[in-house]
Structures are given as structure tokens and as C-alpha cells.
Amino acid sequence: MSDSRPRVLFFGTGGTISYAGRDSLDLWEYMDYGRRMPVAEILSLFPEVEAAANIIPVDVRQVSSSGITPDDWLALVDAVHRSVAATPDVDGVVITHGTATLEETAYFLSLALKVDLPVVMVGAQRPSSGFATDAGSNLLCALRVASAPQTRGLGVLVVLNEEIHAAREVTKTSTLRLETFRAPDIGMLGYADPDGTVAIYRQPVRPCCRDTEFDVAGIGTLPRVDIALSYAGADDAAISGFVNAGARAIVCATLAPGLPTPAQEQALGTAVARGIPVIYSSRAGSGRVLRRGSMRKAGVIAADNLNPQKARVLAMLALTRTSDPDEIQRMFDTY
16 A cells, blocks of 8 residues: 655754653753654654654754754755655655754755755754653644645745744744744744644745755865854954954844944954955844945945844855855845
8 A cells, every 4th residue: 555645854963852851850951961862763752743744764963952063064965965866756854953053054954955845944942751842743843844835945944833934034032932933023934733734824035945056065164154242342352363263254243233342343344354254243133234334335244134143154155155245245135
């Protein structure tokens, strides 16, 4: 008898969703005392999810999201490309990930992957072994979204708490609450409802996946980009340290609506003069940074509404193509 379920590639990279704590009430210290589970073991805890898809497990990494590096992003892109090419008639991709850096990995994948399939990033706020864990529900929703025809062409999606978000727009907003992922400026794309319905209300318009100009095939290491945080009285120490460490670009998480401190501004101007692109984002968590005339004159790039960590992701990819500030500004305006 033929299997009518959609075929979904299921990649595991670690994170809270992969943890087994000491007991069901270990909802916080599991990261210190628990153990990480491979993909097959995670799925065995929630056999109900297999009704949604024919799941093809692929273990990539078993790390905390705090341990994810740009090298892991490159390895994940390669793993997805190889697995999709080797798996005929696959309908979608699900990637488990720790929530702390999930948004950064998701945005990188949305710019670097060259696949037409829906790609869904999923995690959990409570370990899979925990009391009232969100892991099973999130997994089920992710599988349904990844195999839904209406999610093709939407790029990389983030699915938790029965909500569907675009990778570019979503960010983690709470350390512990289940409703942690939000898109502060624009809102979610839709819902993954308990009855199995995948409801999409809007579509992203920024280019992603195959439609971007970025190609990381054959790239061994991404350019170093650092983030300098603005705060009352911040001096030039961090920026000077990043320049001395070999930063190829610097993102400044400025005071809203786009102002570093005077000492930072002077140090960043020195960096620009040395050919190091500087990008102004905002520490506020929402809102756009507009490119004022003084920024144009100084050669400083505006991050639009990308938060600092995502501005860093785009800057890293931009530097694989150019170091010209005007070209990088075009990319920030585009993606």
C-alpha cells in the first residue's frame, strides 16, 4: 500500500528541543545537567507527529544554540542542498534549532539556500522531556507547514506556538515564555491551527532563497563582522578592539533612532576611513534606521528595520560580494 503522506526532510542541530532533562520538572537547568537527543529519539517521544508526514531524519549538529557559529551555517546550507538533491519527491524541510540564535540561522538560510521547497525552522522553549513541553506541538505544526502547498515560495519560515513567521522579520522577545517569537514591526504571516489548517494571510516581498544574489558554495569561512552596542557613555574600546581583531565590517546597535555616542561615532568614522563598512542598526528592537544625509556623507550604511544580529548576517553575506558601502546599502535596501 502506497504512503500518501508528504515527505519531509527533518534536520537536527540541537537546542532545547533536543534536550532530555533530569526529570519532567527540569525546565531550566536541563542545559547544564541533561543530555541531547538525536533526531530519531526526539521523534520517538512524539509518535503522533508521524501522522503529518513521512519523516526522513538527518542529524547535522548536536549543540546549544549559543554554540552555533557561521561555520555551522555553511555546513547546514551544504547539508540541505545535498539531502534535497539526493531525496526524490521531497515536499519540504524542517530544521530543529535552539531558540537563542534561531532567528540568525533562519535569516542566513533565507539568503543563502538555493531550494524551492518550504523550509521551516522550529525549536522549543521547554525541553522535550519537560512537563507541558511545547516541543511536540511545535514539531507537528512545523511538519504541517513544511508540507503545505501554500507555503512554497515564502522562503525560510519560523514556526513556534502555532504561529508562522518570516525569517527576516521574526525575533526572540522573551527568555522563558512560550510566545517568545514575534515580528515587532510587521507581524506574523499566519497560523498553524490545531485542526491541521495552515492559514497564510500575507506574503513576504523581499527576495529570498533562489532569488538572492548570494552563493556560499565553496566558501570555507565567512567574513568577520562584529556588533558594537551603544549605551550612555560608551567609548571607543569595543570598536577599536573589533578593528584590531580583524573585523571586515562593524554593525553598531545604536541608540534609537540611529545614533551612536560621540566617542563611538569618531571610532566608527576611523573604521570607515580604513575601508571597513559600518552599519547603523538600533538597539530598540523595532523600527527603521533611515540613512540621514550625515550618514551618506560619512559612508555609513543604514540597516532599515533589521535588528543588529540580522544586520550582521546580511553584512557577512554582502562582504562575499563587495566591500563598497553604496553596494552594501543597496543590499540592505533589497533584502
